[in-house]
Amino acid sequence: MDSGYIYATYLIEGASDLEKKARGIAVGLTVGTWTGLPREKQEQMAPYLGKVEEVVRLEPADDGSPRGRITIGYPMRNLTADLPAVLTTVFGKLSMDGKIKLIDLQLPEEFLSRFPGPRFGIEGIRERLGVHDRPLLMSIFKQCIGLPLDELETEYQKQIEGGVDLVKDDEIFFRDDLAPVGERVRAFERRNRVWEEQTGKKVLYAVNLTGPVTQLPDRAKRLVEAGASCLLLNVAPYGWDVLHRLAEDPDIPVPIMAHPAFTGAIYASPDHGLSAALLLGKLLRWAGADIVLYPSPYGSVAMPRKEALKVAQHLRENNGVHRPAFPAPSAGIHPGLVPVLYRDFGRDAIVNAGGGIHGHPDGSTQGGRAFVDAIEAVVSGVTLEEKAETSAALRKAIDAWGVVKA
Amino acid sequence: MDSGYIYATYLIEGASDLEKKARGIAVGLTVGTWTGLPREKQEQMAPYLGKVEEVVRLEPADDGSPRGRITIGYPMRNLTADLPAVLTTVFGKLSMDGKIKLIDLQLPEEFLSRFPGPRFGIEGIRERLGVHDRPLLMSIFKQCIGLPLDELETEYQKQIEGGVDLVKDDEIFFRDDLAPVGERVRAFERRNRVWEEQTGKKVLYAVNLTGPVTQLPDRAKRLVEAGASCLLLNVAPYGWDVLHRLAEDPDIPVPIMAHPAFTGAIYASPDHGLSAALLLGKLLRWAGADIVLYPSPYGSVAMPRKEALKVAQHLRENNGVHRPAFPAPSAGIHPGLVPVLYRDFGRDAIVNAGGGIHGHPDGSTQGGRAFVDAIEAVVSGVTLEEKAETSAALRKAIDAWGVVKA
Numbered sequence: 001m002d003s004g005y006i007y008a009t010y011l012i013e014g015a016s017d018l019e020k021k022a023r024g025i026a027v028g029l030t031v032g033t034w035t036g037l038p039r040e041k042q043e044q045m046a047p048y049l050g051k052v053e054e055v056v057r058l059e060p061a062d063d064g065s066p067r068g069r070i071t072i073g074y075p076m077r078n079l080t081a082d083l084p085a086v087l088t089t090v091f092g093k094l095s096m097d098g099k100i101k102l103i104d105l106q107l108p109e110e111f112l113s114r115f116p117g118p119r120f121g122i123e124g125i126r127e128r129l130g131v132h133d134r135p136l137l138m139s140i141f142k143q144c145i146g147l148p149l150d151e152l153e154t155e156y157q158k159q160i161e162g163g164v165d166l167v168k169d170d171e172i173f174f175r176d177d178l179a180p181v182g183e184r185v186r187a188f189e190r191r192n193r194v195w196e197e198q199t200g201k202k203v204l205y206a207v208n209l210t211g212p213v214t215q216l217p218d219r220a221k222r223l224v225e226a227g228a229s230c231l232l233l234n235v236a237p238y239g240w241d242v243l244h245r246l247a248e249d250p251d252i253p254v255p256i257m258a259h260p261a262f263t264g265a266i267y268a269s270p271d272h273g274l275s276a277a278l279l280l281g282k283l284l285r286w287a288g289a290d291i292v293l294y295p296s297p298y299g300s301v302a303m304p305r306k307e308a309l310k311v312a313q314h315l316r317e318n319n320g321v322h323r324p325a326f327p328a329p330s331a332g333i334h335p336g337l338v339p340v341l342y343r344d345f346g347r348d349a350i351v352n353a354g355g356g357i358h359g360h361p362d363g364s365t366q367g368g369r370a371f372v373d374a375i376e377a378v379v380s381g382v383t384l385e386e387k388a389e390t391s392a393a394l395r396k397a398i399d400a401w402g403v404v405k406a
Numbered sequence: 407m408d409s410g411y412i413y414a415t416y417l418i419e420g421a422s423d424l425e426k427k428a429r430g431i432a433v434g435l436t437v438g439t440w441t442g443l444p445r446e447k448q449e450q451m452a453p454y455l456g457k458v459e460e461v462v463r464l465e466p467a468d469d470g471s472p473r474g475r476i477t478i479g480y481p482m483r484n485l486t487a488d489l490p491a492v493l494t495t496v497f498g499k500l501s502m503d504g505k506i507k508l509i510d511l512q513l514p515e516e517f518l519s520r521f522p523g524p525r526f527g528i529e530g531i532r533e534r535l536g537v538h539d540r541p542l543l544m545s546i547f548k549q550c551i552g553l554p555l556d557e558l559e560t561e562y563q564k565q566i567e568g569g570v571d572l573v574k575d576d577e578i579f580f581r582d583d584l585a586p587v588g589e590r591v592r593a594f595e596r597r598n599r600v601w602e603e604q605t606g607k608k609v610l611y612a613v614n615l616t617g618p619v620t621q622l623p624d625r626a627k628r629l630v631e632a633g634a635s636c637l638l639l640n641v642a643p644y645g646w647d648v649l650h651r652l653a654e655d656p657d658i659p660v661p662i663m664a665h666p667a668f669t670g671a672i673y674a675s676p677d678h679g680l681s682a683a684l685l686l687g688k689l690l691r692w693a694g695a696d697i698v699l700y701p702s703p704y705g706s707v708a709m710p711r712k713e714a715l716k717v718a719q720h721l722r723e724n725n726g727v728h729r730p731a732f733p734a735p736s737a738g739i740h741p742g743l744v745p746v747l748y749r750d751f752g753r754d755a756i757v758n759a760g761g762g763i764h765g766h767p768d769g770s771t772q773g774g775r776a777f778v779d780a781i782e783a784v785v786s787g788v789t790l791e792e793k794a795e796t797s798a799a800l801r802k803a804i805d806a807w808g809v810v811k812a
Contacts, residue, residue: 029578032549048552078551078581080616084643085580092577092640092667093737096674096701096709143438145484146454171498172435174491175484210486213647214620234498237490239645241619261498268502269675295502303502 005073007053007106008090013099013271018055018068026050026072029089050074069103081114083240083287091274099271104278107286109320115286116248117322120255122348125290125326128229128255129165129202134379135347137371138166138328139364140354145172149179149187155364156188160195160203162357162368166350168206168232171259181207182226189227206232206257206291209246213238217245220252230255236262240287247288257328258289276307281314284325291326291350298340298404299332305344312345328352334359335397338374339384339406351375361396370397378406411479413459413512414496419505419677424461424474432456432478435495456480475509487520489646489693497680505677510684513692518727521692522654526661527729528722528754531696534635534661535571535608540785541753543777544572544734545770546760551578555585555593561770562594566601566609568763568774572756574612574638577665587613588632595633612638612663612697615652619644623651626658636661639695642668646693653694663734664695682713687720690731697732697756704746704810705738711750718751734758740765741803744780745790745812757781767802776803784812 001007015021027034030050037045054071061067072090079085091102107115118124126132139159144152159167167188176184188205196202209231211219216238220231235243235258246252260280267276274283280294292315297305312327327349333341334356341351351371360367370393377387377394384403388395407413421427433440436456443451460477467473478496485491497508513521524530532538545565550558565573573594582590594611602608615637617625622644626637641649641664652658666686673682680689686700698721703711718733733755739747740762747757757777766773776799783793783800790809794801 031552032576045549045552078578080580082618084619084640085616087643088640088667089578089580091671092643092665095668095670096666097670097706102671143451146437146451170438172484172495174486174495210491212488212651213490213645214623214651217620234490234494237493237498237645238647239619239643241644245618245620259498260502261494262501264501264503265497265508265672265679268678272674273671273679300503 001053001106002073003108003110004076005051005108006076006079006086006090006111007071007073008102009069009071009104010094011067011069011101011103013061013067014065015068016066018057018066018070019052022052022055022070022072025070025094026052029092029094030074030078048075048078076108076111079111081111082244083283087240095272101270101272101275102278103275105282112286112319112321115322116244116288117286118288118290118325119247119253120290121323122316122326124323125204125255128204131165133347134375135342135345136165136326136350137163137368137375138168138350138352139164139357139368140168140352141170142354142358144170144179145175147178149183152179152184153187153191156205157191158364159357159368160191162365163201163372164203164357164368166204166206166230168257169208171208171232171234171261173208174210181210181223185223185226185228189229192229204230204255206230208232213242216242217249217252220246220249224252224254228254230257232257232259234259234261235284235287235289236260236266240283243284243287243289255290256288257291258284258293260292260294263294276303277310277314281311285315285319285322289325291328293328293330293352295331296329296333296341297344298337299330302332309344312349316348324348326350334401335370335374335394336384336401336403338371339378340404342378343406347379356401359400360393361400362393366393366396369393407459407512408479409514409516410482411457411514412482412485412492412496412517413477413479414508415475415477415510416500417473417475417507417509419467419473420471421474422472424463424472424476425458428458428461428476428478431476431500432458435478435498435500436480436484454481454484482514482517485517487517488650489689493646501678507676507678507681508684509681511688515726518692518725521728522650522694523692523728524694524696524731525653525659526696528732530729531610531661531732534610537571539753540781541748541751542571542732542756543569543774543781544574544756544758545570545763545774546574546758547576548760548764550576550585551581553584555589558585558590559593559597562611563597564770565763565774566597568771569607569778570609570763570774572610572612572636574663575614577614577638577640577667579614580616587616587629591629591632591634595635598635610636610661612636614638619648622648623655623658626652626655630658630660634660636663638663638665640665640667641690641693641695642666642672646689649690649693649695661696662694663697664690664699666698666700669700682709683716683720687717691721691725691728695731697734699734699736699758701737702735702739702747703750704743705736708738715750718755722754730754732756740807741776741780741800742790742807742809744777745784746810748784749812753785762807765806766799767806768799772799772802775799
């Protein structure tokens with residue numbers, strides 16, 4: 001592959017002449033026309049012309065419709081280094097052109113290095129927390145909307161007393177009149193400081209960053225000034241590029257957690273949109289997410305295991321430029337799933353639970369402790385049943401939800 | 407329906423108990439939990455609780471899988487009046503929850519009125535152009551990338567001499583080192599002024615607005631200062647909310663044309679994402695697009711006719727709050743299609759052509775004239791063949807592409 005090109009790989013169904021289709025894309029999405037141009041014009045335009053890198057015929061669809069996988073190279077010089085430019089070029093018009101799915105993008109290092117990537121990444125977050133030898137544990141507020149600050153603060157305290165490393169806002173928390181975001185940050189971060197003084201344990205609070213997209217950087221800075229330790233962003237609803245701008249801003253020196261809200265509208269179809277691995281694994285890391293939440297393969301809102309593993313792979317593999325980001329495969333997680341999570345996602349992942357913490361028979365704090373003990377068990381090679389002999393919290397969690405064998 | 411609620415309608419496949427599914431959504435995406443709450447807590451949370459408005463069982467899918475349509479009401483008080491908040495709430499997590507498609511949203515007027523809608527709309531653009539009695543005609547640059555300013559200016563002049571009302575940049579025009587955006591605006595708007603002095607005819611140039619999303623308002627203002635008459639925005643790649651912020655900004659007093667780049671990734675699947683009518687017809691109008699480009703039902707990049715008509719309907723119908731916006735059903739348009747376009751989309755639409763103008767046997771200017779004459783014909787009830795007796799440009803266009811009977 002030529003380092004001056006961005007390569008996009010598509011699955012296509014219904015194109016009888018794949019080579020012709022591929023040439024049409026390579027020309028149509030770059031210089032517009034080619035074969036009719038006079039030679040000197042072709043010489044002028046050649047540096048801007050796309051090229052067909054690969055055309056692979058696949059098994060026909062069930063209805064006999066032809067299928068294929070094609071890879072097109074787009075000259076880097078056609079593009080600015082941001083996701084709107086990349087997505088408009090490689091999947092703007094093309095997204096509307098019948099059954100076609102963008103399954104991968106490969107950027108040359110020179111281009112990739114102009115994306116910020118995670119400011120902290122896995123190691124940076126581990127350093128902030130002082131935790132290096134196990135998966136992290138995150139708790140999701142059961143409820144945010146409609147609760148006054150003092151009730152939320154009580155819920156917050158219960159969660160951190162369970163031993164979690166991170167607590168995140170509910171992503172649907174927009175109207176927060178009863179507990180304004182600045183007050184939340186001040187109250188919860190004060191709880192974090194007191195907890196650290198008492199126990200030595202650090203906690204990050206991911207506060208939901210909301211508002212007009214053009215004001216998000218300023219709002220983020222005000223939250224940082226108020227003491228925010230982590231930001232939560234619904235990236236797809238706000239747009240990929242604002243994550244990029246937040247991540248590259250030196251005045252926003254806190255980790256950014258990307259929520260996958262709305263991304264199912266883009267990745268879930270087998271015939272349209274983008275693959276989950278590209279969308280959640282590559283694009284969000286390039287744009288600067290330190291932590292990416294996405295559906296685990298285990299819950300009711302589930303992602304196929306192979307795809308979920310590929311997201312984690314893209315977030316963590318060496319891409320030559322960026323720090324690795326934390327995968328947080330979420331939904332349906334209870335303590336009895338920790339062995340399977342550890343087998344599938346390893347040490348550098350975040351165990352993220354809502355119902356699996358708050359639904360513990362003895363409440364949120366014991367719910368957190370059950371997870372802490374489950375994580376300690378898997379990391380030290382002890383079964384959950386053995387661990388439960390000395391952990392009442394884990395014992396009750398297992399009784400409630402069972403254990404899924406790794 | 408209760409005016410304090412936002413109503414979202416979904417198509418769902420695979421849920422055997424639709425009522426239960428609907429209740430789960432109404433609770434899960436608002437207050438989180440309900441049935442287990444003590445009575446006084448329920449009283450406190452009731453104003454924030456979603457409600458099931460309608461559950462309709464549909465014919466099962468081909469494989470026997472149950473299908474249904476459900477409408478959920480979300481309390482307006484849970485939300486801020488912006489698309490990120492609306493989409494995160496009604497289709498955040500839910501977008502990832504199996505086969506589910508968001509097909510409609512209905513906002514109460516009080517909420518809707520907090521979205522800017524089109525600043526100019528159909529009448530405002532007609533006033534700017536001084537054209538009130540026919541569909542407008544727009545020309546797309548055949549090519550932008552890699553061409554120096556003087557060549558683009560020559561192409562621009564050819565297009566306006568054909569009699570078009572608007573000319574738009576190619577939406578993939580990001581790296582414009584050879585013809586920087588400010589210079590383009592100055593050069594093309596000067597051409598517009600000279601043309602108006604010579605002929606009395608006004609033209610709008612839709613310049614591609616690009617750059618970091620947080621800088622788009624400032625860039626737009628600089629382009630307006632340089633004389634820009636219209637802005638082109640790839641809304642989905644940049645994010646819905648930035649369109650909202652541009653449209654509501656009093657210092658950006660020019661029409662905004664929304665390009666549908668990337669929207670196929672969201673609307674094209676029958677089982678996932680959003681309907682085209684909602685995405686392109688409602689959301690883009692609410693956020694402030696004066697003109698919405700989208701696939702016509704006629705070309706190779708086609709949208710089913712019924713859906714394309716519904717987009718136009720949503721853009722133009724009385725929604726109680728906003729000005730109507732122009733539909734520009736695009737792709738595959740040649741002069742011989744004007745009768746069908748006029749039958750389907752009427753007077754308040756934009757006839758938008760690229761290949762159908764530049765591919766005219768006698769070049770872009772004659773290509774424009776063929777369209778001008780075709781539009782004049784359909785509006786005055788004359789057939790294209792009759793009109794072609796006195797229009798050589800139209801005659802040649804018909805010989806090249808034929809006529810599609812309305």
